[in-house]
Amino acid sequence: MEPIAVISDIHSNLEALSEVLKDIDSRGIKRIYCLGDVVGYGPEPGRCLDLVMQRCQCTLMGNHDFAVMYEPDNFNVGAETACFWTRQALEDEPDKAARDRRWEFLGQLPVKLVLPAEQSPVGQVMLVHGSPRRPVNEYVIPDDIYNSPNKIHSLFERFENLCLVGHTHVPGAFMEAPDFYSPEELGGVFEMGKRKALINVGSVGQPRDRDNRASYVVLEDNKVRFVRLAYEVEKTVGKVHAIRELDDYLGNRLREGR
Secondary structure (H helix, E strand, O other): OOOEEEEOOOOOOHHHHHHHHHHHHHOOOOEEEEOOOOOOOOOOHHHHHHHHHHHOOEEOOOHHHHHHHOOOOOOOHHHHHHHHHHHHHHHOOOOHHHHHHHHHHHHOOOOEEEEOHHHOEOEOEEEEOOOOOOOOOOOOOOOHHHHOHHHHHHHHOOOOOEEEEOOOOOOEEEEOOOEEEOOOOOOOEEEOOOOOEEEEOOOOOOOOOOOOOEEEEEEEOOEEEEEEEOOOHHHHHHHHHOOOOOOHHHHHHHHHOO
16 A cells, blocks of 8 residues: 655744655655644745645644634644744735635645544554543653653554654654664664554644754554754744744754754
8 A cells, every 4th residue: 555644733834844845746645644733833824835735635633723613722822822823924925716725735734634544554554643531632742651651652542553643743653562763773663563553743834853954754554753854944943933923942953953
């Protein structure tokens, strides 16, 4: 079966998204799914939305997509201000057809998708932004295996075989035990077996695992392959710094992947 690329958390970072799409094309991958947060934080929401609309079979609702479309909830000041700037930037688009198309797209994003086994090279897979319990905005973090093991068990009860998430911007694989393995510990590849797994695909546009390279995964032959790609970080940083409403920190953090 043909491989599938899964991306997430682009956050209006055109340079990172463009590099990821270029890599996906070089691998001959035709199907791309996006777990959400196309917008928020970054400087080019409109162009990122256009690319995702063109290239992805399905895009899910992330918490920043929801916040821009409706209202931010429990956002810090920098994230909230970026949300309002993003909304205004989309509204200021002079091409009415493009403006309407983007808003319609954001307003119709689903919160969950399940690919049946016959449509996936890794068996049945649930796709959500946050978690299978709260698809849009629940964080699942590595420390949960120590601090909230019952939470992990509860999440695993809600899906069969494999669940892919984003939201935290930290890639890796959760096991039901509970355990967590970083891509480095897995040698960059998670081998599917009879065990269920919840896998975070990482972030295209704002990694937070101290590695500033864009992150996404490829589903292939009963494997989940983690991919990291360098992109023009400084170009994106400069664009963030040039927009008064976006906190400089949102650009600076890209350098360190945090």
